[in-house]
Amino acid sequence: MLQTLIRIGQQLSQNRGDWDDILDSPKIETETKKGDPITNYVIPLIFNLDERRVEFGGLLEYDPDESPERFFNIKIQGGNNKAIYTCAEWKKLEQLRKTFFGIPDKRGTEPDRGQFTDAIETSFADLRTTPLYETLNEIFTLRNEFENRFNLLNNTKLTDTDKEQLSDDEKRFLKAIALRPSERFALVVAQVVWSEKGFAKPTLFSQIDGYQHFLKKKFPRKDKLEKTNTDEKLCYATGEHASNVGLFKRVIRGRATITDMFVTETKNYASSLGTTETAFVKAYQVGAETQLYLERSSKYLIENYTTRIAGIKHCIIPHLLSWDDADVETTLRTLSRESDLLFQFKTYQEIVGDLEIETANPYWISFLAFESGKGEFFKTINVIKDVSRTHFERLIGAFRKLNNEWKAVSGINWTSIMSMGKEQTPLVFNLFTVYAMIPVRRDKEKKNEALNLFKQVLEKRPVERAKLFGYFKELILCHYYGRYAGYTNIRENTEFDFAIRNAVFQYLAFIQILKQFNLINPMEVDQLDDLEEITLDAAPEEQILPDYQQKIEEFFLRMSYKPEHKALFYLGRVLNTVAQTQYKKEHKTKPVLKKLNYNGMDRDDIRRLHRDLVEKTQQYSIHRLTESTLSRFMMLFNHQNWTMKPDEALFFILSGYSFFAGSKKKITTNE
Numbered sequence: 001m002l003q004t005l006i007r008i009g010q011q012l013s014q015n016r017g018d019w020d021d022i023l024d025s026p027k028i029e030t031e032t033k034k035g036d037p038i039t040n041y042v043i044p045l046i047f048n049l050d051e052r053r054v055e056f057g058g059l060l061e062y063d064p065d066e067s068p069e070r071f072f073n074i075k076i077q078g079g080n081n082k083a084i085y086t087c088a089e090w091k092k093l094e095q096l097r098k099t100f101f102g103i104p105d106k107r108g109t110e111p112d113r114g115q116f117t118d119a120i121e122t123s124f125a126d127l128r129t130t131p132l133y134e135t136l137n138e139i140f141t142l143r144n145e146f147e148n149r150f151n152l153l154n155n156t157k158l159t160d161t162d163k164e165q166l167s168d169d170e171k172r173f174l175k176a177i178a179l180r181p182s183e184r185f186a187l188v189v190a191q192v193v194w195s196e197k198g199f200a201k202p203t204l205f206s207q208i209d210g211y212q213h214f215l216k217k218k219f220p221r222k223d224k225l226e227k228t229n230t231d232e233k234l235c236y237a238t239g240e241h242a243s244n245v246g247l248f249k250r251v252i253r254g255r256a257t258i259t260d261m262f263v264t265e266t267k268n269y270a271s272s273l274g275t276t277e278t279a280f281v282k283a284y285q286v287g288a289e290t291q292l293y294l295e296r297s298s299k300y301l302i303e304n305y306t307t308r309i310a311g312i313k314h315c316i317i318p319h320l321l322s323w324d325d326a327d328v329e330t331t332l333r334t335l336s337r338e339s340d341l342l343f344q345f346k347t348y349q350e351i352v353g354d355l356e357i358e359t360a361n362p363y364w365i366s367f368l369a370f371e372s373g374k375g376e377f378f379k380t381i382n383v384i385k386d387v388s389r390t391h392f393e394r395l396i397g398a399f400r401k402l403n404n405e406w407k408a409v410s411g412i413n414w415t416s417i418m419s420m421g422k423e424q425t426p427l428v429f430n431l432f433t434v435y436a437m438i439p440v441r442r443d444k445e446k447k448n449e450a451l452n453l454f455k456q457v458l459e460k461r462p463v464e465r466a467k468l469f470g471y472f473k474e475l476i477l478c479h480y481y482g483r484y485a486g487y488t489n490i491r492e493n494t495e496f497d498f499a500i501r502n503a504v505f506q507y508l509a510f511i512q513i514l515k516q517f518n519l520i521n522p523m524e525v526d527q528l529d530d531l532e533e534i535t536l537d538a539a540p541e542e543q544i545l546p547d548y549q550q551k552i553e554e555f556f557l558r559m560s561y562k563p564e565h566k567a568l569f570y571l572g573r574v575l576n577t578v579a580q581t582q583y584k585k586e587h588k589t590k591p592v593l594k595k596l597n598y599n600g601m602d603r604d605d606i607r608r609l610h611r612d613l614v615e616k617t618q619q620y621s622i623h624r625l626t627e628s629t630l631s632r633f634m635m636l637f638n639h640q641n642w643t644m645k646p647d648e649a650l651f652f653i654l655s656g657y658s659f660f661a662g663s664k665k666k667i668t669t670n671e
Contacts, residue, residue, distance in 0.1 A: 004318055004319055009297035011329070012293075023073060024074065024075035025073070040061070041061060041179075041186060043056055043057070045189065045190050046191045046192070047191070053145065054142055067186070067187060072086060072206050082115040083098035086205040087189040090186070093153070099116045100116065100139050101140060113140055117137060120136075124214060134197070135197065152170060152174065245288070246285060246288070301317060307367070312445075312446065313369065314367040315369075316367060318332065318365055321363065338396060341428075342396050342432075344430075362388065366383060367385075367458075368382075369383070369446075381446050382451055392458070395457070395517070406509060434450070435454075437475060437506055438450035440487055445488055449471065457517075460519065466645055469651050478490050479496060505655075563638075566632070568652035571613070571653055572658075574613045578617065592612070595609055606637070614630065
């Protein structure tokens with residue numbers, strides 16, 4: 001991984017401009033939900049010191065290649081750094097406010113200068129004689145004017161009547177930011193008019209003497225500093241000797257990056273190193289140039305190549321072979337889009353045009369979940385490591401194939417299961433769908449069971465059946481008792497029957513995926529061997545509805561149901577018949593569902609349910625419709641040697657309850 005990161009850093013360092021390490025490119029929208037193109041703009045915020053006014057200028061079309069550098073869109077610094085921004089994203093206009101006018105302190109005391117001025121006075125006193133410093137001080141005198149404008153922008157409660165009562169000047173100010181549905185603001189850039197200093201027309205701060213000098217002093221380019229240590233030492237990252245080797249320290253100022261994992265304090269993982277700096281140097285010694293490459297690449301990956309796995313943001317880090325000369329950027333773009341297929345709500349048709357031809361060589365992938373705060377720390381909270389390219393792509397293909405094939409499987413109604421909302425938006429079956437099936441408690445969002453499960457699947461480690469069916473039980477309990485407030489990822493379903501159906505068949509689908517990759521432990525059963533050899537004579541129901549029974553047998557074969565699974569399936573079918581009868585007779589309720597133990601069905605629970613169902617079929621005079629199904633259950637249910645775990649038994653009963661093969665046979669009852 002380190003070698004690939006260094007390689008990415010080297011590519012990023014070629015033909016690098018003086019400001020590339022500190023500039024930020026905003027994420028912009030390129031098309032509306034309807035697919036119409038979006039035009040993005042830069043809007044000037046003009047401080048007119050001649051007329052003592054704050055106003056917006058004419059729109060400038062945003063160019064993603066040139067605008068960030070032209071207008072010096074500096075990346076927002078974390079920690080206690082002062083705001084020194086003369087350009088910001090439209091949604092971060094507050095940064096300009098802090099830069100030029102400061103903010104009240106915790107006691108509510110109003111500032112007497114802007115934070116940019118404060119930064120100069122505190123750390124760069126030699127710039128106090130520059131036009132930059134004078135301009136900042138003069139702009140501060142427009143504080144009240146700016147606050148009035150700022151409040152007007154943020155007043156979302158303005159009605160049409162209120163707007164009519166605004167002054168002509170205020171109306172012009174608001175009109176300047178009125179956009180069409182297909183237009184957006186990408187950046188807002190500060191300009192100044194001050195004829196006394198030679199700024200007769202709106203002037204960018206980058207053209208004011210002192211501004212670029214300030215940036216060079218605050219953000220020195222590490223690769224242009226003199227090498228203070230010419231003695232060559234071993235660089236642990238490259239395995240080669242290099243000059244300027246030392247402790248791993250942050251090179252680029254700003255947000256934390258992956259390299260901040262290399263701590264230099266006696267906390268957590270570093271406690272065994274002692275307290276001396278010498279010990280840390282020995283553990284983390286890296287060449288200065290390599291440090292720069294690593295930091296640039298990690299910063300680049302965090303900002304451009306991330307995906308959400310089980311609700312947690314992960315950085316995508318490839319591991320290429322040392323002799324693989326393929327373009328890393330192409331591999332990264334393809335990996336990012338493929339990650340959307342596996343982890344996000346994306347269809348193959350949506351991204352197929354973005355998949356690019358990449359290296360034919362093998363590689364591996366790590367997914368790194370992290371926390372970072374105020375640019376001061378970087379904490380790893382999950383690592384999915386060494387996922388082979390072959391396994392990753394086979395998983396994507398397996399999910400896609402199953403999603404297409406199951407649309408034709410009888411008894412499931414897969415298309416309905418994989419539809420969402422009133423508009424029946426089609427979902428795709430992938431790990432994003434599976435995430436919505438594994439209940440994640442709100443207090444365990446960062447390290448959740450779904451994330452642990454996906455880590456096992458991606459790292460090709462078997463999943464315990466018991467744990468999987470435990471998740472299913474917890475999901476059914478959530479739906480049954482309406483515990484949605486306690487979970488972060490379970491979508492509320494108003495119809496319990498639909499919630500059961502969706503859960504059962506999506507779990508079955510996921511189990512089929514795991515079986516393909518030998519990632520699920522075999523069932524722990526000690527059932528009698530002769531059960532496998534049982535063949536049932538055609539029952540009356542089978543003679544009347546041969547197609548119906550044939551669809552059931554096809555379902556058993558596809559799902560690899562064993563005799564004990566089939567027994568519970570048939571019991572679930574009887575449960576469904578009784579429930580449907582009650583729905584018609586009991587004011588659209590299904591009291592029989594209360595006979596299930598949703599905490600799991602052990603042998604005694606199954607026996608009790610069987611007795612209750614027999615009684616209900618007699619009560620509603622539907623025993624002729626269910627006797628063959630009940631007889632199948634009795635022949636397959638090995639009650640003397642029953643070892644199936646309760647959670648799993650609940651699942652297979654509900655699989656029978658949810659199955660629907662389109663039988664046209666009507667249920668008739670005696671009144």
